[in-house]
Amino acid sequence: MIRDIVVIGGGASGLAASISAKKRNKDVLLIEREESLGGILNQCIHNGFGLEVFKEEYTGPEYAHKFIEEFMDLKIDYLVNTTVIKLDKNNDDFIITLSSKELGIRNITARSVIISSGCYERTRGQISMPGDRPNGVITAGSAQRYLNINGYMVGKKVFILGSGDIGLIMARRMYLEGAEVLGVAEIMPYSNGLNRNIVQCLNDFDIPLYLSHTVTNVEADEDKRLSAITIQQVDERFNPIPNTEKHFEVDTLLLSIGLIPDITLLDDLYVEVDPKTKSAKINQAYETSVKGLFICGNSLQVHDLVDNVSKESSRAGLSASDYLDGLVTNRKKIAINPGKNILYVAPQYLDFGWVEKDLLVSYRSSKKIEKALVKVYQGEKLIYQKRRAFIVPAEMETLTFSYLELDQNQDIMIEIEEV
């Protein structure tokens, strides 16, 4: 049997994509490697989820539950405890190899695939951190899982490197569980987390944030457990400034130093990758350079808000359905390029084959800008602009405009002007 759509990953993204495709009467199979659906939301027991989609604030598991309920009501097929280990193509179809607790190893064929596999955390090995290699240096997301899912307290005297949202949320979580949280160091001159998290997770608990600082030494005791760290201020080229050392006796260092989209399954498909997002390049329908292969959620771009994951993935599910219905014609595309002060844009292509859609572009700024003017050009022609009082790299921005009048032969460029 050939499935219409196989969705890989059962987090916020995979659930929303499956639901929208199923509502278009497609035969959908969702595959999730964990024993339950919900993805990373299951370990995010704090609130702050759903304000845009439901106009109410939920915890992560509550937000997931809303979608799981709808998913179950629609009687969508799914497999848990099942990992997709390989993705390949056979002419126009996809061969999905999975390893399942119940089924063992087997292949499934599908006409279309949606990747919703989330992202993974950068670890110590991916940054140069001098010093010993003791126990007690772990990623903030792993610590969150140990604490919130498994019930293990990972340490008593904690320092956090990186001010991404997971680090900030874990600073508060560890504090509330009785740990001493001595501070958060951030190498950039601004935080990489949402402003609300700086206020609610650090300021409200008097946890100091050391901007333009990084860890420059790690010390182990005789049991090879972390005993102390040194942080230092850095200059604009991120070099440590002498005589700015601060020493902290800690047993735990949590790393919140970035998330990277998980696209390991794309390895065999020669998908075009954007070095800026570290994920597949897509058109406005979330379709990769391989026809019928879609990607969304954190495996496409790291999102700060789950509501945007759900909205984006719901669109991807509809696109996969349009693809199967043969609604895509023409296939003439132009590039959408990041210009001044833009870190990345997604989609990277506008494909005129998908004429019925507005163009929704996500982007992040490369620096903090107050009084910003976001401009979209096609060649020399300014085709769209909007003012923003404040733009920070930590918050994903979006803009939407119709592209029906656009020139099909000239690329688009998006930039942010400081006004």
Ligand SMILES: Cc1cc2nc3c(=O)[nH]c(=O)nc-3n(C[C@H](O)[C@H](O)[C@H](O)COP(=O)(O)OP(=O)(O)OC[C@H]3O[C@@H](n4cnc5c(N)ncnc54)[C@H](O)[C@@H]3O)c2cc1C
């Ligand atoms: C610590 C933290 C705090 C956050 N706080 C907030 C907040 O307060 N408010 C808010 O709106 N958003 C918040 N977010 C963001 C939001 O929760 C995420 O962006 C969103 O849940 C990501 O959904 P996803 O489906 O893309 O990824 P995930 O939830 O990671 O789902 C991916 C799923 O794919 C599965 N998978 C991966 N590979 C395979 C494979 N090969 N085979 C089978 N299954 C596979 C994984 O097991 C996983 O379940 C937070 C995120 C984190 C990490």
